[in-house]
Amino acid sequence: MLLYDPEGATYQIDGSRMDLAREYRDRLRGPFGHELQKVLDRMRNTPMKGRYALIVVVPFREYALCRLSGVRGVAPEVVPGVRYRSMAEAEWDIFKRRWRDLTGQEVTVEDAAHG
Amino acid sequence: MDSSTGLLGYCQPLVTRPGETVELKVSSNGPDRCRVEVLRVICGDIDPNGPGAAFEAQEWGRADGLPVQGQPVVAGSHAVARRAPGLPGVTGIVLSCLLFPTLPAAGRAQAVVDWGPLGLRLDGKGRLFAAAGAARAVLAEPLLRRFWYRVTMTAAPGEEGLSLVAEMVAPVAGHPASQSAAAALAALPLPEAADPLVLAAAAVRRQDGRLFVAECYNGKIEAPALRRSDDGALLAGWDFGRDQPAAVVRDLGPAGCDLDLVNTPMRGAAGHLWDGSVESWPRAPGQYAAIHFHDDDMTDCRWDTTLAITPPATARSGFYIARMTAPGVQSDVPFFVSARPGEARAPVLVIAATATYMAYANTHIKFDSHNTENLYEAPMALSEDELYLNLHRELGLSHYDTHADDSGVIYAGERRPMLNMRPGLYTFNYLNDTHVLKWLEGRGIAYDVATDHDLHRDGRALLDGYRVVMTLSHPEYYSTPMWDALHGWQEAGGRHMYLGGNGFYWRIAWSDDHPGVIENRRGISGVRTWEGEPGEHHLSFNGEPGGLWRTHGRAPQRLVGTGFSSTLFVRSTWFRRSQASHDPRLDFVFRGVNSEVIGDFGFRGGGAVGLEIDRWDADLGSPPGSVILATSEYESEGALLTGEEYITTTRALDGVQNGRARCDMVFLTTAGGGAVWSTGTIAWATSLLWNGGENSVSRITANVLDRFLDPAPFPA
Structure with missing residues (x-):
């Protein structure tokens, strides 16, 4: 049988490439340049355990940030105090969090008015 | 809310x-x-x-x-004997079987056999043990996952009267080829008359007398048998290679201890003798003498009726x-009212894709499937229904899920709450199909509704009373009777509007022996969230090969002129009319549409070409004379070819670089005067109502419908 490899993503993100963060911020749904696409593919290939996701608090209006347990039947853990008014706002924030998690560096470009 | x-x-x-x-x-x-x-x-x-x-x-x-x-x-497939063998004069018994545990170290007990004081179980670490009353014989080493063991348990009075032996069918280095354990047993503890004999679970009798189960087993069982220990006479035994489609397994013994299979464990399962020389259980039943049980199988809640x-x-x-x-609760339960065959009240029949809805029902892919976020290319948003389902796995899985033991889910049942088959936040299939209903209502078009269930059961008799049949955004799952009925009707002059994409893709089965359940095997091709296991690609319900229709010589192109090409979940695109579409004989399609670009708008990804898209291909069966009316453009790198669309993995398999990652809108006529119009895209249906229904997608659909309702034959 063929199963997924949760640690299968190998691409190394260059944490200094703020040009890529800026590119993403300015066009969240792409199309993206090849370098940014690799960054996003890497981010979306994180293991299920601890993966960021959203909980719909009020449909179409409010989302809470959570991290998946990676275990069947175990609820996601809500990240306290983080709410979004739109998917766009959420996508940008999750991008920044993953950048930090994967590179150890902060995204220093300014936020856009997502949402 | x-x-x-x-x-x-x-x-x-x-x-x-x-x-x-x-x-x-x-x-x-x-x-x-x-x-x-x-x-x-x-x-x-x-x-x-x-x-x-x-x-x-x-x-x-x-x-x-x-x-x-x-x-x-209560989830968990298992088998319950209709009666247990009588034991008058029996002082000792031997229980034998073959086991292939798929989740031996489950962290909790799993019962292979449970019969009152007698039992054969795995403990939480995967160690097999025999129980007879208070006596226990426990093997020292856990069983290995996904290896076959020949197991013999003996319970007869003696110093080592309770014994257990497990031999590996194919020994491996570093693990004992044979293990045994024994314990003293003063007398054979006899099950009481009310003690059910259960395989793959332990019985729990509720106060109201109903039988429930616990300690469900994950894995295969083969050739279970109970014999007298003195003369070896068979008390009860079962050959799982027989009567594969049935939900009952006949007892080979004298007492008629037939087994009822509960929650649809997997039949047509490769047994310990399977050697790869055949792939089909009907051809070699002896190689498929196992049943695969799962602790999260659930095909019938068996609830009491409320109303x-x-x-x-x-x-x-x-x-x-x-x-x-x-107060504080609003929850919807779906059902469908179908038109009776032969009692058409409208010239148009809409076929609700109930098999597709069932296949996706209660999917857990956002929690369990590593690739889901990659597929949709956005963080996953979890609704109340999805969060609830994650905590309540007992409500059963979808064809997109895997079991706790990582094997794929091949049966999906309707006798359970299905939380994504109703109005709400799950924007696929059911919801998208209702866009078409609202479009029909808004234009005052009279239509009847029937379902995949009806098409499977009634076949041509369902279709014959209609001028036009519409299939909706995603008629993905088709049984042979469904395919034959639609094809035969088209060939006999029927006119079919296919308003979706990725249609007619998986070959499924229904069974009178398993009411309310569909079977789907994923095989080794197609866009899948799991892969079928070697040798297990044939449907247990009817013996047909499962998997893609395309691999059985019936690519969707043969039926509707187009067939699945690519996923396109990120951003939808649009069609551009073909040169061929300017043939005056095709003017009826585009009447009143002045643009060469069609569908650059919509509620899913901003276009009418999106989510899942199909293409024309003569080599796969698009009929001679079928016409590509329009083809998508600017599919982007988000359009990804399905695996069966390329032979060698290379670069350049996306919509920017590969011409197959496209969508074709196709029109064809059949020898018998029938006609088919295929949009080839799921997002067509979700573009119909854009701008209040005033748009080119809506106009073209209405044009085709008008012409299809007109009995005048199409010119060659």
Whole structure:
């Protein structure tokens, strides 16, 4: 049988490439340049355990940030105090969090008015 | 926002007809009473930026102050003997079987055999043990996952009267080829008459007398048998290679201890003798003498009926919901009222893709499938229904899920709450199909509704009374009778509008032996969330090969001129008319549409070409004379070819670089005067209502419908 490899993503993100963060911020749904696409593919290939996701608090209006347990039947853990008014706002924030998690560096470009 | 999970329910059957009753079965997570109202669904899409939800309240099926209570759901497939063998004069027994544990170290006990004081179990670490009364014989080493063992348990009075032996069928280095254990046994403890004999679970008798189970086993069992220890006479035994489609396994012994299979364990499973020389259980039943049980199989909740709902004889066919409300709770239960064969009330028949809805019902891919975020290319948003389902795995899985032991889910049942087959936030399949209903209603087009269930059961008799049949956004799952009926009807002059993409893709089966359940094997090709296991690609319900229709010589192109090419979930695109579409004989399609670009708008990804798309291919069966009316453009790198669309993995398999990652809109006529118009894209249906229904997608669909309703033959 063929199963997924949760640690299968190998691409190394260059944490200094703020040009890529800026590119993403300015066009969240792409199309993206090849370098940014690799960054996003890497981010979306994180293991299920601890993966960021959203909980719909009020449909179409409010989302809470959570991290998946990676275990069947175990609820996601809500990240306290983080709410979004739109998917766009959420996508940008999750991008920044993953950048930090994967590179150890902060995204220093300014936020856009997502949402 | 009211809770959508405070009350849960299902209708049995899912599909009914005017004048025939469905039983609404409700379980409460809080309220002790509820109100029920039946609504006909015109559009189930509740997005405030969408086409606008619409429902039609019915005078029938109402109830107020309906008492409700919690009803248990017990998942886990198992087998229960209709009677246990009598043991008069028996002083000792031998239980033998072959085991292939798929999750031996489950952290809890798993019962392979449970019969009163006698049992064969795995402990939480995967060590097999025999039990007889208080005596235990426990093997020292856990069993290995996914290896076959030949197991013999003996219980007869003696110093080592309780013994257990497990031999590896194919020994491996570093693990004992044979293990044994024994314990003293003063006398054979006899099961009481009321003790059920259960395989793959332990019996739990409730106060009301109903049998429930616990300690469900994950893995295969083969050739279980009970014999007397003194002379070896068979007390009861079962050959799982026989009568594969059945839900009952006949006893080979003298006492008629037939086994009822509960929650549809997997049959057609490769046994310890399977050697790769065959791939089909009908050809070598002896190589498929195993049954694979899962602790999360669930195909029938078996709830008590809360309310009988009978659509009157005059009821319109359609998508319906029973809306249950209580303070703080609003929860919908789907059912369908189908037109009766031979009693058409309109010239158009819409076929609700109930097999597709079932295949996706209660999917857990956002929690379990590593690739889901990659596929949709956005963080996953979890609704109340999805969060609830994750915590309540007992409500059963979808064809997109894997079992706890990582094997794929091949049976999906309708006798359970199905939380994504109803109005709400799950924007695929059911919801998208209701866009078409609202479009029809808005244009005042009379239509009947039937379902995949009906097409499977009634075949051509269902279709023959109609001028036009519409299949909707995603008619993905088709049985052989469904395919034959639609194909035969087209060949006999029927006119089919296929308003979706990725249609006619998987070959499934229904079975009278397993009511309300469909079977689907994923095989080794196609866009899948799991891969079928070697040798296990044939449907147990009927022996047909499972997997893609394409691999059985019936690519979707043969039926509708187009077939699945690519996923396109990120951003939808549009069509551009072909040169060929300017043939005057095709003017009827584009009448009143002045643009060469079609569908650069829509509610899913901003275009009419998106989500899943199909293409024309003569080599795969697009008929000679079929015409590509329009082809997509600017598919982007988000369009990804399905695996069966390329032979060697290379770069350049995306929509920017690969011409196959495209969508073709196709028109064809059949030798018998029939006609087919295929949009080849799921997002077509979700573009119909853009701009209040005033748009090119809507106009073209209406043009084709007008022409298809006109009995005048199409010129060659």
